[in-house]
Amino acid sequence: MQMASHTAPRVVLTGPPGAGKSTIARLLGEALELPVRDTDTDVESVAGKSITDIFVDDGEQHFRELEAQAVATALREHTGVLALGGGAIMDPQTQELLMEYTVSGGTVVFLDVSLAAAAPRIGFNQARPLLLGNPRAQWKKLMDTRRPLYERVANAHVVTDHRTPGEVAGDIVSLVKASGL
Structure with a gap:
């Protein structure tokens, strides 16, 4: 699939829960004067219910398909800033599309975060269905599985630990402008 620059996002953000994808996407959109889109919000719109309710009512497999x-x-x-859900990377077709996007000149940023930094950001609350039970152990297990995939599809890597969303967004703005996108 060839993606023309006028029909592809300017930047795609991926990473685990607590990395700041949604917040940083909003800040990037403001800084670059671009629309922002979050695939979790898209899924909720299509399903007509929250992600938690999709998991409970329809199961994880149905959520992953959506x-x-x-x-x-x-x-x-989408032609602006795109934030992906943390687990989107698990789908092989999504991985292929993201790799094609980077090959065609797109920017995929892996927003990396440690467990210690993610914990206070997300609070490991019940609104995250994959973190039920022992949230810290579940998050670590998710990252052990997902980290190689985030690294594989991304052509930029930004660590968000001990940094404000504004600092991270500023780094990404500089990256995007330096790449001429």
Whole structure:
């Protein structure tokens, strides 16, 4: 799939829960004067219910199918800043689309965060269905599985530990401007 620059996002953010994807996407959109899209919000809009309710009512597999469709649609249609759900990277088709996007000149930023920094940001609350039970152990298990995938599809890596969302967004703005996008 060839993505023309006028029909692809300017920057895509990926990373685990607590990395700051949604907040940083909003700040990037403001700084770059671009629209912002979040695939988790797209999934909730299509399903007509929250992600937690999708997991409870329809199961994780159904959520993942909706998520993969949301990512493919956003990569095809959105021209601004795109924030992906933390687990979107698990879908092989999504991985392929993101790699094609980077090959065609797109920027995928892996927003990296440690468990210690993620914990206070997300509080490991019940609104995150994959972190039920022992949230810290579940988060670590997710990252052990997902880290190689985030690293594989991203062509930029920004650590968010001990940094404000504004500082992280500023680094990404500089990266995007330096790349001429």
